[in-house]
Amino acid sequence: xxxxxxxxACPVASFACxxxxxxxxxxxxxxxFYVLGILGVAGVLGGRWSCGWLCPWGFFQDLMYKIRMRKWxxxxxxxxxxxxxxxxxxxxxxxxxTLEPWFSKLCPAGTLEAGIPQVxxxxxxxxxxxxLYFLKLGILAVFLVWMVLTKRPxxxxxxxxxxxxxxxxxxxxxxxxxxxEGCVECGVCREVCPVDISIYDDPNTDQxxxxxxxxxxxxxxxxxxxxxxxxxxx
Numbered sequence: 001x002x003x004x005x006x007x008x009a010c011p012v013a014s015f016a017c018x019x020x021x022x023x024x025x026x027x028x029x030x031x032x033f034y035v036l037g038i039l040g041v042a043g044v045l046g047g048r049w050s051c052g053w054l055c056p057w058g059f060f061q062d063l064m065y066k067i068r069m070r071k072w073x074x075x076x077x078x079x080x081x082x083x084x085x086x087x088x089x090x091x092x093x094x095x096x097x098t099l100e101p102w103f104s105k106l107c108p109a110g111t112l113e114a115g116i117p118q119v120x121x122x123x124x125x126x127x128x129x130x131x132l133y134f135l136k137l138g139i140l141a142v143f144l145v146w147m148v149l150t151k152r153p154x155x156x157x158x159x160x161x162x163x164x165x166x167x168x169x170x171x172x173x174x175x176x177x178x179x180x181e182g183c184v185e186c187g188v189c190r191e192v193c194p195v196d197i198s199i200y201d202d203p204n205t206d207q208x209x210x211x212x213x214x215x216x217x218x219x220x221x222x223x224x225x226x227x228x229x230x231x232x233x234x
Contacts, residue, residue: 003042004055005161007107009114011121017110019091019160023101026092039161043168047204051155051162052194052211057109058155062194064147072149073196079156080166080207087160103160105132108140151196155209166206174210175226176203182222189214189223199223 008016018035025032042050051058065071090103104110115136119125146153155162178200190198192213197205199214203223214223 003038003050005057005109005159006055007104007110007113009110009118011114011117017104018164019107020101020104022091023095023103026095027099027101029096039164043165044172046174046210047169047172048162048165048206048208049172049174049210050165051159052209055155055161058152058194058209060112061147061152061154064144065151067148069148074150075196082157083159083163083166086158087163091160106136106139108136108143108154111136111140152194156195156207162209169204169206169208169210176208176210176215177224177226178203179222179224182220184220186219188217188219192217 003018005019006015006017008020018039021035022032025035086103090106094100094102115133119129119133143154150156176199180200183200185198185200187198189200190196193199194211194213195207195209197207199205199208200223212225215225
């Protein structure tokens with residue numbers, strides 16, 4: 001599977017969607033050792049770094065947010081927990097019970113990358129269009145507007161792949177630090193952050209996608225990557 005959020009049905013896809021793979025194993029009632037191993041390796045290496053560097057859907061959201069329009073900036077207490085709910089309910093429980101990969105069926109990324117292109121490229125599929133296809137288009141439309149108004153809404157409120165990697169942020173090889181005594185909480189880190197967080201609140205929060213924009217942009221140079229302490233040779 002790919003180390004990012006993508007749709008296996010996309011006409012140019014070379015890798016399977018990790019969330020689609022997890023649903024498949026939930027449906028056939030087997031433990032996906034290989035998929036979990038790959039996701040675990042990625043998590044140990046960098047936590048949610050794949051979200052910040054490899055995910056095409058995250059990059060697309062960043063591009064949409066650049067469209068000039070009045071922005072919505074708000075945070076909710078349940079924001080960090082919603083992706084876990086989608087992971088447990090839509091990726092594991094519902095596919096296990098219904099034998100259908102419902103997250104993939106409704107996924108806006110899948111609609112944009114695969115659903116629309118497949119219908120355009122394969123006319124024989126058009127007679128099969130029904131209510132589910134229009135529901136998918138409606139969900140995609142909502143997210144497209146939301147992406148313009150808010151930073152990475154899918155990553156922050158929905159993404160089950162991000163939920164898998166989030167707990168690794170505190171134990172991964174990539175650890176961020178903030179020199180609290182030098183930080184004046186100017187807010188520059190939140191301005192440049194794709195997921196709209198202030199890194200000084202918690203340098204290794206599960207919401208951080210390890211894009212390192214805050215490290216590059218901090219005017220006081222107090223945000224950095226933790227270095228392993230060198231042992232004395234004596």
